[in-house]
Amino acid sequence: MAHFHRLPGPIADIWAWQHRGACRDRDSAQFFHPDGERGASRGRRENAAKRVCERCPVRAQCAAYALSTREPYGVWGGFTEHERLQILREGWSGELDVRGLEARLTTPSR
Numbered sequence: 001m002a003h004f005h006r007l008p009g010p011i012a013d014i015w016a017w018q019h020r021g022a023c024r025d026r027d028s029a030q031f032f033h034p035d036g037e038r039g040a041s042r043g044r045r046e047n048a049a050k051r052v053c054e055r056c057p058v059r060a061q062c063a064a065y066a067l068s069t070r071e072p073y074g075v076w077g078g079f080t081e082h083e084r085l086q087i088l089r090e091g092w093s094g095e096l097d098v099r100g101l102e103a104r105l106t107t108p109s110r
Helices: 012-020 039-054 059-068 081-089 098-106
Strands: none
Touching: 012 059, 039 059, 059 081
């Protein structure tokens, strides 16, 4: 479940990064799994979404947003929901830990 109390207020500057996202004009279905999707089908969709994220200029901000709000669904900043849970378990310290997050962005997924 998302932690809505962690979301910032409606301040345009905080959300402006979203306008520069590589995913902005894409179908959101590429980034969020439909009910019952599993196995190879899910892996192909997630990998295609991650390829979009690889060239995104706001990838770190997107990933930080998803981690700080505990976004429960989809690929954000190149990380699936399962990968984000792993990052949180390993001790991601919040939006200020962008350097640590950027280091993860440059290493291949496990």
